[in-house]
Amino acid sequence: MVKLSDVAALAGVSPAAVSRVLSGDTTLRVSEGTRQRVMAAAQQLDYVPNHAARSLRTSRTSTIALVVPDVTSAVFAELARGAEDEAGARGLAIVLGRAERLHDDRDWLRRLVGEGRIDGVILQLPDGTPPADLESLVVQDTPIVVINSVDDGPLSTIVLDDAAGIRLAMDHLRRLGHTDIGFIGGLLGSATGARREAAFRAAMAEAGLSPEEAWMTRLGYAGTDGRAAAVRLLESATLPTALVVANLNAALGVLAEIHDRDLRVPGDISIVAMHDVWYADATWPPITTVRMPLSELGAAAVVALADSGSGVIHTVLDSPAPQLVVRRSTAAPRAGG
Amino acid sequence: MVKLSDVAALAGVSPAAVSRVLSGDTTLRVSEGTRQRVMAAAQQLDYVPNHAARSLRTSRTSTIALVVPDVTSAVFAELARGAEDEAGARGLAIVLGRAERLHDDRDWLRRLVGEGRIDGVILQLPDGTPPADLESLVVQDTPIVVINSVDDGPLSTIVLDDAAGIRLAMDHLRRLGHTDIGFIGGLLGSATGARREAAFRAAMAEAGLSPEEAWMTRLGYAGTDGRAAAVRLLESATLPTALVVANLNAALGVLAEIHDRDLRVPGDISIVAMHDVWYADATWPPITTVRMPLSELGAAAVVALADSGSGVIHTVLDSPAPQLVVRRSTAAPRAGG
């Protein structure tokens, strides 16, 4: 490996000068001639600074951890892409972590931080993480941004505009003429679930409708959760003409259960789900969704971390706004409906 | 941050002794008394070694890069989980990379390696990567393991037992009585696609059947690719009674297109797909799949990297064997079929 002193030797300057040139020293006290010779030498030798040495010296790692509960979730891929792109543009690396580790091995994050491997953490909490667990994450002044989870507390948070998303879904259904609307929500204790449910209730109230509690479930975001929710909901004496599903994954399960009972979507029941992932377009029927700005959330988290030092923030990412993606799972309720 | 010398001071020994104790020096030249005092001191101070310093000194990073073409792919999540678990157990961190970077920014991997940020790379090649590009990845003796892609070449490779997987799917269909079987494959130029297609042809030949070329497509693994393949295939004068789809994602698209044409699965056409992901169970009908050992592949790649030095290897991961997961997308062909 070619090192700083090699470049210095070739350029005929001191290592210090090379360091200053290459790091784009803010107080640029370097002559143009020196700069040029250094740049030429570095290029010629294909010099790449040693990360460990720089990190040891500066106590900065240019690395952040992305800790998520579930890589298979509807939201992860886009989130990761946004984070990765923003990180890449800033020369930051992203190390992957699974949120289960926070439970299985409580020292894991502390160790990662303690070893000085990361400058900060982007953390999506598993649904229903007790607030007490949050406190325990406040580690040695390493910045942590909690995303798509809680929207207050001792750690910085960035959340999606869940209320706007739900409103979009509800507007769509209302415009189609639905009044009997059910809600398939996140886990009881899930922060996003609570926000989405609250937004659903608010939208119903605004429309002068009162939600039918038998049509509301809180079983979670996974496909199997959605299916279980549908099983329960479809037991009701009367059925809603439309469902707002708080997560696309759950919506797949709902769809499967509805098919199983030989009901029709959207003929018997319309479905609109939060989050837009490729498979929303590959189900039968394709599912109308609300596209949330997930890649932007990932990017925003990286930015927040990179620019941190501003203390704890609590942000709702309301731009770009959620977008309704109309597919074939929604239609006007049947005349008899 | 508490450092080595703090532990040494508390234990009343030299930093060197602490280092030896804590690193579990192979040539354990340390008395039991010293060891105990050091351990006690380290525990008391909650000592965690500084990663940068250790890395600078040893030139090892305990970090590997996991570079994949697409985090949304059917295979990624499980792969990542397997890699993450194995890495975690070995105290290795995993940094995430997107394979597009290999194209967009040809120096990216070289830089990552050059900076000394990683000890090795697990790389899933984008489908159809030209062999020449492989050569260019042979970087400064940093071990690279190419997974689920090519199965030979200048870099180490580990692939799934695609042939066994396809054979399982074919056996299932043959046992149900199918003879008119189509194949929806990976991209032309995709190594996995080629292996799966070859296995399909072999299985057909073994059964004394000759594949109908109009029923074979090579459009890729994405949902939209599957749909495009189905569009083309369903134009044929006669239709197959069953399809082997080389990737579950594509199978969703196939299913959607079949629905769109008011054909029935499995009534008109049976479908069996490679890879088993949660949503195979949440489609309508749920899809019969072949479960491939993806998490084991991820783990094996980590192991190969960690134990590398053994030179270039080419491995087919044939254990655990692929497993058929029978759901409702396959049935005997209709009498008239």
Next chain:
DNA sequence: CTGAAAGCGCTTACAG
């Protein structure tokens, strides 16, 4: 504008 020097926190031959 530039260089000499110290030091970030470890590990590891080398002595003893």
Next chain:
DNA sequence: CTGAAAGCGCTTACAG
């Protein structure tokens, strides 16, 4: 069995 010393490759006050 243990310690003193050197050094991994950088950066950054401090002089000049």
